[in-house]
Amino acid sequence: MAVTTPTSLLGRLLDHVGNRNLNGKPKIIKPDILSLLSYGRLKQALGVLFSINKPVDQSIYAHFLQLCTDRKAINEGRKVEIHLLKFQMNPSVFLLNRIIEMYAKCGSMTDALQVFDRMRKPNGGSWNAMISGFEYLGFHENVLDYFWSMYGLGIRPNQVTFACVLSACASLMALGPARQVHCLILKWGFFSNVVLSSSIVDVYGKCRAIEESKRVFGEIKNPNNISWNVIIKRCCEVGREEEALVLFFQMHRAKAKPMNFTFANVLSACASTLGIEEGCQIHALSIRHGLDVDDYITSSLVDMYSKCGFLEEARRVFDNAHTRNVITWTAILSGYSKHGFTEEARNFFDEMPQRNVVSWNAMLVGYTQLCRWEEGLDFFSKMRREACEIDHVTLGLVLNICAGLTDLELGKQVHAFVNRHGFSSYLFTCNSLLDMYGKCGSLRSMDRWFFAMAQKDIVSWNSFMSSYARHGQSEETLRIFGEMDRDVKLNEFTISTVLAACSNILSLQHGKQLHGYTIRTFLERDIVIRGALVDMYSKCRCLDYALKVFYEVxxxxxxxxxxxxxxxxxxxxxxxxxxxxxxxxxSGVKPDNVTFVGILVACISEGMVDIGRWFFNSMSEKHCVIPRVEHYALMVELFGRNGCMDELKDFIGALPFEPTPAMWMLVSECCRNHGDTRLGELASQRLHELDEIGLKPINSAPCETDLGLRNSLN
Known part of the structure; x- marks a missing residue:
């Protein structure tokens, strides 16, 4: 009878199981199992393994565990562990470490921990396997716990250990432990390792200790590509854009290779600082490195050119892009929208093949920036019908529209939507609600919402305080400022708002205290605060202080x-x-209409009719400033108070518009003071006629201006 020869690989392997050397060890099985493993046939190799009732070489188990790790085949890995423990009660530490690594990479630190706890004498590799596993799975606190336990037992960490621990510190933003680990790295002489040094730079940057990060970077003798890319990225993240750009060009001179995210980061830095020249140079370098075709960099280039106002260049990059994704489309759309080209932006928006919530928001920003509230509201309605989602930014923009329209009822509806859908956890949305209530005049609702907010920042406090200031409640503004000073760090907007409140109630004492605070905190250098100080001292009748502040600029x-x-x-x-x-x-500063209001008031206070007339005529003839109603009103006051009744009558008759009620009141008052009955009767008649049709001086905007000027002079 003919004997059939097995032709399959598994059949040949099984035929060789019985062939052994004189010492009883397998003769053929080792290379055959390795062949199966090398071809990735894990299940067949396990079948062969379990057909053997004796242990195989350590290298076989190691190959099995490696393949299980690569495949994340935890069940097969458990079978390998069972076979190993069946024949070896005390496996080698080497194999146990490989088992721990396998379980960790397969996502089961519970199994890895059980193996580790059974080990009699875990070595440094065992601890590293556990620490690496915890870091791989994101259990960063466990990484630090096991590291300090390892260190307490006197087991010396190696480079792998330190790399994992630094990564955990970065994820946890644990600056204190990072500094301790940095000291240990210096103590054991690992700082010369550029990878570890770069990790230290990275962890300090993530913890926002950017000065320490830059110092460590400067101590690296030969920073590699990773070192340069890391320090530039971290500078960008903490808002040190100019330093990031300096480092980028230093990196270029050092012939280090930037990565695509580095180009994107420095292009974003150019966009933030409006550094168009640097942006163009970086664009050229990206072409030289062959990265200008990268989608990420293309989007960053479009964004940079758009934010710098170079929309034609942005469009050229967009048109030449190899591929256009929703990010690139949104970048060019945002550029058109933010620079006021709303119609072009809308046309571009309608052409977009696909949109996301950022695209819709970018278009909505265009309407809100130009105060086109009704169109913005219509667009939001379209967004609700067609878009799949809205986010906290959308709601903040809609609340801005409600504030612009002073539509309190719509704002309350948006507030209800915010509460129902869980958006009240977003501080941006909360601050927008606060601002909406304030601008709509609902201070009671604003109060309730402010104290209901789970968290508050400087924007929250400023919005809350400025709403009271906007409605003339200066004493309440100062009270809120007293509470705010204990809670957050003040900024320029805070100080200027409170100084304006001090001006309104002539609170010189509070104003001086704020002035001292600005000097101590170096905020006095801000031009807006300088203006607020000048205004406060002027209104409080301390003109010499105002002049001193002014001349220091x-x-x-x-x-x-x-x-x-x-x-x-x-x-x-x-x-x-x-x-x-x-x-x-x-000094080269051109006057505007506000300047001439002050000049004409000065002429009234000094009784300088001729000079006032000359300045009024020079507004349009010399300075190209068209006189407004308030300028005409001031000229009426100038002529009337100085008894120039004939000139006043001629001026009234030559007005390019019908005199306002406030003007007629002033004319009537001056006629009584200077005995001009004829012009006075005309003024009284016109006031009577205006009163009959419902026009009263108190309802006239020029009237408020004129009365305020007169009161300041009396």
Missing amino acids: CLADIVLWNSMISGCAHNKRGKEALELFELMQE
Whole structure:
């Protein structure tokens, strides 16, 4: 009878099971199992393994465990462990370490921990296997616990240990432990390892200790590509964009290779700092490195050019892109939207092949920035019908629209939506709600919401306080400021708002205290705060203080000049106001309509009719500033108070518009004071006619301006 020869690989292997050497060890099985493992036939190799009732070589088990680790085949790994323990009660530490690694990579630290706890004498490799496993699975606290236990037992960590522990510190943002580990790395001489040094740079950067991160980077003798990329990325993350750009160009000179995310980060830094020149150079370098085709970099280039206002360049990059994803489309859309090209942005939006919530928000930003509230609301309705989702940014923008429309009822509906869908955990949305209630005049609702907020930042407090200031409740503004000072760090907006409140109630004491605070905290250098200080001192009749603050400014802007000129005028020091006007022109600052309000008030306070007339005429003839109603009102006051009744009558008759009720009231008052009955009767008649049709001085905007000016001079 013919004997059939097995042709399958498994059949040949089984035929060789009985062939053994004289010492009883397997003769053929070792290379055959390794062949199966090398081809990745894990199940067949396990079948052969379990057909053997004796242990195989340690290298066979190691190969099995490695393949199980690579495949994340935990069940097969358990079978290998069972076979090993069946024949060896005390396996080698080497194999037990491989088993721990296998369980960790397969996601079962419970099994790994059981193996580790059964070990009689775990070595450094055992501890490293556990620490690496915990870090791999994201159990960062366990990494630190096991590291300090290992260190307490006197087992010396190696580079792998330190790398895992530094990674855990970075994930936990644990700055204190990171510093301790850094000291141990220096103590045991591992700092020369550039990988560990780069990890230290990284962990300090993630913990926002950027100065320490930069110091460690500077101590690396030969930083590699990773070192450079890490320090640049961390500088960008903490808002040190200019330093990131300097480091990037140093990196280029050092001939280190930037990664794609590095290019994206520095391009974002250029966008934040509006550094178009640096952005163009980085664009050229990305082309040289062949990374300009990267989708991530393309999106960053479009975003950078858009934010810097170079929309044609942004569009050129977009049009030349090899592929266009939703991020790239959204970047160019956002550029059009933010720079006021709303119609182009909308056309672009309608052409988008796909959209996400960021795309919708970018379009909504365009409407809100231009105060096109109704269109923004219509667009939001379209978004609710067509978009699959909205986010906290969407709700914040919609609340801005409610505030712009002063639509309190709609704002309350949005508030209800926020509560129902869990958006009240987003601080941005909470602050938008606060701002909406304040601008809609519902201070009671704003109060309730402010104290119901789970967390508050400087924006929350500023919004809360400025709402009271906006509604003229200056005493309440100062009270809130007292509470705020204990809770958050004040910024420029806070100080300028409180100084404005001090100006309104003439609280010189509080104003001086704030001035001292700005000096101690170096906020006095801010041009907005300087203007608020000038305004506060001027209104509190401390003009010398105001002038001192003003003259300390190196480069004053038009707002500060106007504040100082107005301050001098309202304090009856009109000649100094005129001198300041001359200085302003010499410094190259062009006057605007507000400047001439202050100048005309100064002329009224000094009784300088001819000079006031000259300045009024020069507004349009010399300075290209079109006179407004308030300028005409001030000229009426200038002529009337100085008894120039004929000139007043001619001026009233030549007005390019019907005189306002406030003007007629002023004319009537001046006629009584100077005995001009004819013009006075005309003024009384016109006031009577205006009163019959419901136009009263108190309802006239110019009236409020004029009365305020007169009261300041009396």
